[in-house]
Amino acid sequence: MIKACKVKNKLTSKDLTPSLQFEESVEFIEYDFDLDLSDFINAFDAIKNDKKLKIEESDYKFSKIIYDILQASNADESVYYDMKFWQWLSIQHLHEYCVLRWNMNLNDIKKSHYAKLLGGGGVGGFSLHSIARLFVPANILLKEKDGDDLLNSFFSIQQKEQSISQSTLALNSNLFVSIVRATLNLNTSQTVKAISRLNARKTGICLDILDDKEIAKLALENI
Amino acid sequence: MSIKFGFKEKADLGMELSFFGNIKGTEKIGQDGNVLSFKERPSKSFNVSFSLVIDADLFSDVIPDGDIHSQKFIDSVEMKLFYESVNSRQRGLISLTKDAASSSSKSFIYKGDMTIDPKYWFGEINYKGIGIRIKECNEKEGFKTAKNSILGSSKEKRLYIDPFKPSSGGQLDVKIGEIHDYAGVLYKLDKKNMVVLLNNKAPKRVQQILSCEYQTGLKASLRDALFEPIVIDVIEQLAREAFQLMLANIEDGHVDSPLNLVEPYKSVACDIAELLFQNQETKEEMYQALVNDLEDEDSRIRIINKELPMIVQSLSKVEKLYNSISKQVLES
8 A cells, every 4th residue: 555645736847857757856745545556566567577468458457457446545536637646656656567558768768758657738638648548538437337348449449549538529528438439349440530520510519418329320420 | 401600600799608706816817808817726616607698689690490589499599608628627518597687688698607626627617608409490591400509609718727827938048158069050049958059169249249238229230130040040949849849749649739838839839820820710729720730741741841931930020120230231
């Protein structure tokens, strides 16, 4: 068990050392709950030790694990969307996972690597962060009866995950579920088309009040 | 069904969303009252009230349902408050109810509230009032008759939960210093310290002119004119870096908004977007247009290789400064 924390101020690349660790000036605030990360770390160790397992094909698995860890921790939901928490968690405790997941060379850090530990700006901000991107979809989808299938489908195609996560429509949890459900059995190009179709309709039609069937009808027309 | 967008534009002009009542601890940002910001991040839940005033005439133009005061009309349209907060990952609708006592035959007034627990909100929340058709009616050319059509929307209002931090602007210091890595160069943009270095090995008279502190006169004009091409080049370097930062996660299909950059990249990228996409109505649309064009490889190459060198020149005062020094030299 570890005491959960968050960084005091949202970090930028200037707050990290060249090997993507905290600079000494970074300050932390303790939460009043603990985290047991052992399931995540054990699953990660198993992947590190078995070359047949591919970390990039294990997002669904790690998504469920991090969701269960947060559920068991008694963390208030306000923590879930506070990037300062995710920044602390990824850099302080899950740094090695993040490095391996994106195949980073710590001696040759690219600009794109910072967002994997710090999150990004805009709609895709959470989906760029290595751990938040696992948790957020699980937190929305696993509340559904068919949530397990939806979560598995969401992570099955990287393009699907990106297209959905980076659409402003997905900020509405109900719409997020409807879109994942509508694209359940689609291949990559069909998924991209379906989401583009919805994005194109959002100024003329109020998608936020549509139900699953209506979203699917709009998204899948002529696909 | 056909959609005549002119009607929606007309409807948009006739809908005015306002913050209603005082929100303790906030201040207005800007002149038009569309943006409020807390001075300090609130710690307790609070209520935000809204009023949406709609010009009754526009309903006659956008809705072919007949009498706008009839029950049939009232049952077919709903007014909603649309909210969206990217940093909080929240978006949704709140029903607005007609304030019969305040409404008249010329304008309808709708009101609604939103309770905000700041624990769950980060950054800012954007609001719009929207009119939605909740029952379809007989198709009629030029009208939005389909169920769930957005009939019109107000201008956006914004509430910053985390206090608004004004842009620090883009002024870089100029210092005389050593440039080790290249021989025979006059200046260098030092991105680490965000300073423009003038080479201390440059001829003394060049250093003297470029670093002089005259406010007016020939030397001041010469300094400003000589320096402006350096400014143009530095802005272009900053712009290229800003684009690189926006494109850092392009492999994940993500292009960042210029608004999410740190200074001075933010100001440079925003200035370029505002000049490059003047045909867009709002600044947000201009920034999004830049994001869209950078995302596409062909338009990205066009912007960087063709547009950027001209845009940074347009942003500069080079023509004016050259005119000033030319005039002084020719007339002396």
